[in-house]
Amino acid sequence: MPDPNSSTQDGPKAARKTDEPATATPATTPAPADTSDVGVYEPYPGAEFFHGGRHSPINAALGRRLEQEGHGDGRLLGPDWTNAHRDAVARFQQTLRPKGGGDTSGIPDETAWDRLKVPRVSPRTPDA
Template sequence: MAQPMSASKLVEILRAEGVTVHEVRDWRHHNRNTKGPWGPINGVMIHHTVTSGTAASVDICYDDYSGLPGPLCHGVIDKKGHVHLVGNGRANHAGLGDSDVLRAVVDESGLPHDNEADTDGNRHFYGFECINLGDGKDPWPEAQKEAIEKVAAAICRHYGWSERSVIGHKEWQPGKQDPRGFTMDGMRARIAKRLAGKGGGTDSGDHKPAPRPAHAPFPGSGFFHTGQRSPLITAMGRRLVAEGCGRYERGPGPEWTEADRTSYAAWQHHLGFRGQDADGIPGKTSWDRLKVPAVD
């Protein structure tokens, strides 16, 4: 149930990740929102432009291409690794794709083969066009790949997503081949390293132990049941209180109680979940958004 970012917030998180950002014309008000919904947001999609030259590529993505009205993405990533923002809202980039792929992105699970085109991707994905001819010969400079990594990591970090929320157009819509020239599995590995605080980039051969994550990973819904005791439950309760969702008369404490369930249901409602999705039993999306500190 993630809601779209404001234009200012998108610029803020990209620059905080170390991205060089250029704001193109009236991009903050440039969108296709009159043609369909924008949101909920579920992921980031990477494309290649099949063009060359920064200025021409940016203009095409802002305006149109072969009768397809712009914006054709949210940002264009050039060969130097600069990001040119061209749209804020619904953009013509993803088209119809596979609902099973969208479900996997939401669940952050392994991607199935895309064999259907039954779901509106323009509604659910931020899209970034990367300047490349897409012929398998046009090089991908390291600065450009690092910018893709940073852009995707910035958005994932904002929403509390993992690298599994980043896909290529070729993984979404049957018949597409973009981006061509690097693998999305390799790019997701880079994004995962950056989200873990190590930065992405190529494999340097440095095999030092990874630092302990700042936030506790989701332990699974089955972890939360009557009789369960864990310092993780206390940490969760404290975060719920900090978010204004605490419904405790005492505590929180290490044992899972009805007060924990009621408090967590308040958090789910705060995020926009309703019905069975707000039953007070943590799910991965709401847990990641809560950012519970890691405990020993």
């Protein structure tokens, strides 16, 4: 007579075989992108936007952010793009890229723009 406490394959302590597949850990779904800032900050207008003679409230908003971050030098950073804007942006870029490790031209690049978080001043378009 077989021992009921035996751990043979046919005994009561044997592992049960089922036709069900092993339970796998469900695949993680990536978290949705944080869209809470959409429409709050000015979208990057592109490097070609920043040139002498450009008059825009975006330049003034950029100037205010640069001054808040401590990169102004007392010159006016108003709505007209000037060398004062370029110099202030260059100082900001140097804090992002110490030791000359990248663009410090004074023309805002997308990385610098995103880090500055320039408040939105342009009208929102339906797709923005």
